[in-house]
Structure formats: structure tokens, C-alpha cells
Amino acid sequence: MEERLLEIKDLHVEYVTDEARVFAVNGLDLTVNRGETVGLVGETGAGKTTTALSVMRLLPDLVGRITRGSIILDGIDITRATEADMRLIRGEAVSMIFQDPMTSLNPVMTIGEQIAEVLHLHEKYDTKEEVEHRVDEILRLVGLPPERKGEYPHQFSGGMKQRVVIAIALACEPKLLLADEPTTALDVTIQAQVLQMVRELKEKLNTAMLLITHDLGVVAQTCDRVGIMYAGEIVELGTAEQIFQKDERHHPYTVGLFGSIPDLTRKTRRLSPIEGLMPDPTDLPPGCRFHTRCPHRMPVCEVESPRPSYNGGHLIRCHIWDDRRCSQ
Amino acid sequence: MTRPLVETRDLKKYFRTPRGWLHAVDGVNLTISRGQTLGVVGESGCGKSTLGRVILRLLEATGGEVLYDGENILTYKQDKMIEMRKKMQIIFQDPYASLNPRMSVSEIIAEPIKVCKTIAGRKAIEDKVYEMMDTVGLARRFVNTYPHELDGGRRQRIGIARALALDPEFIVCDEPVSALDVSIQAQILNLMMDLQEERGLTYMFVSHDLSVVKHISNDIAVMYLGQCVERTQSDELFDNPLHPYTQALLAAIPVPDLSARNRPQNIIRGEVTSPVNPKPGCRFAARCPKVRPECSVEDIGLKEVSPGHFVACILY
Numbered sequence: 001m002e003e004r005l006l007e008i009k010d011l012h013v014e015y016v017t018d019e020a021r022v023f024a025v026n027g028l029d030l031t032v033n034r035g036e037t038v039g040l041v042g043e044t045g046a047g048k049t050t051t052a053l054s055v056m057r058l059l060p061d062l063v064g065r066i067t068r069g070s071i072i073l074d075g076i077d078i079t080r081a082t083e084a085d086m087r088l089i090r091g092e093a094v095s096m097i098f099q100d101p102m103t104s105l106n107p108v109m110t111i112g113e114q115i116a117e118v119l120h121l122h123e124k125y126d127t128k129e130e131v132e133h134r135v136d137e138i139l140r141l142v143g144l145p146p147e148r149k150g151e152y153p154h155q156f157s158g159g160m161k162q163r164v165v166i167a168i169a170l171a172c173e174p175k176l177l178l179a180d181e182p183t184t185a186l187d188v189t190i191q192a193q194v195l196q197m198v199r200e201l202k203e204k205l206n207t208a209m210l211l212i213t214h215d216l217g218v219v220a221q222t223c224d225r226v227g228i229m230y231a232g233e234i235v236e237l238g239t240a241e242q243i244f245q246k247d248e249r250h251h252p253y254t255v256g257l258f259g260s261i262p263d264l265t266r267k268t269r270r271l272s273p274i275e276g277l278m279p280d281p282t283d284l285p286p287g288c289r290f291h292t293r294c295p296h297r298m299p300v301c302e303v304e305s306p307r308p309s310y311n312g313g314h315l316i317r318c319h320i321w322d323d324r325r326c327s328q
Numbered sequence: 329m330t331r332p333l334v335e336t337r338d339l340k341k342y343f344r345t346p347r348g349w350l351h352a353v354d355g356v357n358l359t360i361s362r363g364q365t366l367g368v369v370g371e372s373g374c375g376k377s378t379l380g381r382v383i384l385r386l387l388e389a390t391g392g393e394v395l396y397d398g399e400n401i402l403t404y405k406q407d408k409m410i411e412m413r414k415k416m417q418i419i420f421q422d423p424y425a426s427l428n429p430r431m432s433v434s435e436i437i438a439e440p441i442k443v444c445k446t447i448a449g450r451k452a453i454e455d456k457v458y459e460m461m462d463t464v465g466l467a468r469r470f471v472n473t474y475p476h477e478l479d480g481g482r483r484q485r486i487g488i489a490r491a492l493a494l495d496p497e498f499i500v501c502d503e504p505v506s507a508l509d510v511s512i513q514a515q516i517l518n519l520m521m522d523l524q525e526e527r528g529l530t531y532m533f534v535s536h537d538l539s540v541v542k543h544i545s546n547d548i549a550v551m552y553l554g555q556c557v558e559r560t561q562s563d564e565l566f567d568n569p570l571h572p573y574t575q576a577l578l579a580a581i582p583v584p585d586l587s588a589r590n591r592p593q594n595i596i597r598g599e600v601t602s603p604v605n606p607k608p609g610c611r612f613a614a615r616c617p618k619v620r621p622e623c624s625v626e627d628i629g630l631k632e633v634s635p636g637h638f639v640a641c642i643l644y
Binding site: 192219 | 371372479481509510511512513514515517518521536538539540542543563566576577579580581582583584585586588589595596597599600
């Protein structure tokens, strides 16, 4: 049973400032099925967070806008929804865990109030007692003692604050959770605790998750499917098995990403990084966006944008693997 | 066995806080041989950055000794210390915060040369700046740009060029790649390893990222709450971790490999306890799965359990 929960089609997002137009997301297609975890991997400026903010419709006013494409969440087109509709959708159908737990909590509200706020806004419970009861329940769910709900964020450690942020996101049991680098600000042992908790909660509540990260290790431990993003596009998309299988076909950027991380199990004297830098999103190169850094560059890459080729659900957007081209 | 280039003996650094003494570095003994890299790993707040700074005397130690080539530099007077600084330099974590935004690339790289007066004459200094830029792979056209015009990878190259400008022997690298994207991180790591080979540099590489530390280091010291809990050769640490904290730390690294997916997870519970006025005994006792009553009686020193493998745990 694979039912689509989120379907993003041909999404284009731009940031318009006085100086320049920044092309942050350029034709992104992505689906998330119910109960599934999809990882979105890429470096700074790849457009990962912009994608998540588009789904939440939280792009900065006036500056950021969706110029093309559609985002269908549970049958509703988010790009056309009114702000009033969005207020109901956010928190209830989809919610987001932000990267930095230190700055995403309100410092002058107790954590209990911050969790209760979501429940009040969505009018989930009639009486105060019911709300308080639910707050206790959620705190226990994320492994925090309910006795501490009267305390303020600064009284908690980083890992505990991130649990509070997760508690707020899960308060209304959303169908989709957008987790934007949820463990990047945490130490490894705390990261392991939080990731395990997220996995357990997902099982229990059957929440679908879009996990945004730059850490391939985190992806390997959590995700069912993985998309690799570069310059606002998904260059490779497949099941975790397809992406992490070394002898499969891969996009040269994926190969570069894996070559850049030191392998704990093998002894290599040198890493094989990707040469050069991420292209300037105000001035993207024509053709394949990656051709300026690609070791397998061909003349066609500089002029023609590669079409996605599929191999058993494994998408690669690269001229090298385009069978139509090979057979010609 | 040759004399180590850098050695610390019972090195301590305490900070006074309103709630008491914060034991940031609490009796650390380590040695770094010439031309080698010692990796120092641990989680935030374990004192690894403070340790690096105390060794360079950017912070004054509370107690203990730092021996550089056999001499205790903590007793040096200021003029002698300035001479020493030519031999020991530091690369900082955040290339966005460690470069003066009002100085151009050439001014930043030339500053240590001017301060220490190692080279005289404007032309000679300019030549040295260009030489350093070539060494770290920074195109000469950037010589008059300011840090904000450059990306993180290039900024970190400036930080490395500045550290190399005095031709030091020993460099403390304080999380030099943790603010960078993986593809850029790999470029910088390769550069640092090439420089070490060419110039015979000695590194103390401080990081929270175990896979990076393993990649670059000959020896690794694991720190927990101001103390070194285990120290050994890098491969030995990964093949045969002895201290329960090291074992937990290694188990917690997410491996980019699906085969590790369904392995049983031994995740340690709890969080780092406060480094203010710590109780005697093993600092890790409160979280340790193998804790015994004896653990909290007195401080446990490093013990050599097999040649070159030191661990501070009563189990061994």
C-alpha cells in the first residue's frame, strides 16, 4: 500500500532582492508516501531548506516566491491555499522541526505553554485539564519528565531542547514531519539518542518524514528513500539501497559526496573531493548545473540540461546515464 | 624512543564561575611526536579547545607543565614567549569569525610576519604573502579582497596561510573543517595533509568528528569532561576501544553504510554532567553502563594496558 501524501511537481522558487534574482529551487519533483522517510541530501545552498519552507508556505514575505509548480499535500494544493487555510494545515497536517533548537523556542514562555499553544490554536481539546493532560503525554513520549513543563528553554540542554521542539511538532500528530537538520547542532551521543527516538515515534504514530541533512551517515541510518540535491535540482533519487550501493550507477555529484567523507572502515591516504565550488545561484551555468565541477564533463553537458533517466525507480539526471543518448 | 616535540604533564585549567571552579582541563598528560598528528576528540564542553589554547599559552594554565622540545614553556617570560610563537601557531574553527573583516587577505597573511618581524622590507613581505597563497591554493587575484567576499573554504585557506606565514613547526588545528561543507572539507583536509608531508609539520587536531580525526591522525586522545580517558594509536582505538565512553562514542557515529543499519544500538543514556566542582572519581561514572561503586572513590589516572595504549578506567 503506497499512498502518496506529498507530491511536489516542477517546483521553482526564487528569492528576489534589489541586487539579484536567486534561483533557489529549479524544477524539483518529489513524492513522499504515507509513513515513509525520505532523505534530502545536499550542501549549503542546494535548496533543501527552501523546499521545506515552500511546503510550509513559510518563505520570507515579498522576497521569496514560488514561481512555478505545485505542491499537493493530502489532496490540497498548498501553492493555492489561502493563509487562513495554511494556518489550519500547519501543525495539523504538516509540521516542521527547525535546525537550531537554541533559537527556535520562545525564551519567555515555559515549554509547557509552548506545547499547549499548538493544541489551543488547533482547538484540539475543550478543557484546560485535557490540554494539560495531553502536554504531559507528549512530554513523556519524547522522553522528558512532565514535571519540568513549567521550566523555560534556557534551563534545558541542547538535546532536551530539541526534544521539546519535536514535542511541539508532534503535538497534533501531523501526517508529515519536515525535519530540517534536526541533529546537526547536537553532539554525536545525543544525536544518536534523538535519532533513535524519532525512529521509534515514526513507527508508533506512522508519521511520514522528509529529513533534510548533509550527513550521509544519518541518512543511511534513517531513510527509506533518498534524494540528492544540487543547485536546486534533484540529481539522483532512489531507495536507500540504490543510493548506498557502491557498484550501482550514480550521478557524478553523488560519487563526489561519498568520496569526500573519510571512510571509517577503509584506510585511504587521500580523500577524493569535488573540485571547485557550488555555482552562484544568481548566475547558474547553462546545461547541467554540475558540469563546471564534473570530472566526466562532455560537450553536451554545457548546453543541454540532462533529462532524468529511470532504472527501476532509480532516477539519475546525467547525460552519461541517459540511455537514449547511449543508443544513438 | 626520541623526545616528543610537545608534551603536557598534569596540565590543568580551571575557570572561576559564580557556582565554583569549572574544571575545563583537569590533569591532562599527552605527547606529540615530531611530524605526527595527535587527534583530540570529545563532545562539546569536554575542554578540547581549551586544551589547545593552554598549550599555546593563549590561556594561562592553572597548573602542570607544557614541555616544548623538552623545555617547560609555561615559565617563559614574555620576550622569550614571542620567540616561541614563531614555532607554534593555531588554525581556528570558524573562518567567518577568526578573520578581521576590515583587513584584506594580504594584510591578514602579513600580520604575523610584521608582528614577529621575521622578514623585513615591503617587497620581501609581499613575496612571502604570494608564496603562502600559492602554498594553500588561493589564487593570487584574491590578494586585495576582504574576507566577506570569499566563501568558507577560501577563508579557511587564508587562516591556514596566516598560520604558516611564520614557518611554524607545530600547529594546533581547532576544528578547522567543521564549519565547511563536506566537499570543501575534503579539499582542506587534503591540503593540510600535503602541507604536513612537505614541511614536516606537527599537528594537534581538535575535532568532534571521529571520522575526520581518524583520517588525519596517527594517535588519538579521547576527552571527557576535562580529562583524557583514552589515548592510543589511531587504528588501535577504532579496532580495540577500551574505555566505555570511547565505545559509546564510536557506536554513536552514524555510518554511511546500510549494513550498519540494523545493528543493535548501544546508545548511552543521559547527558554530560556539569564540569563545575566535579565529584572525585571517573567523570563518566554517571552515564557508564559498567559503573561500579569503586568508580566514584578517587580520580583514575591513565594506565598503559598494552604498549602505547593508555586508558583511564578501573576495569583495566
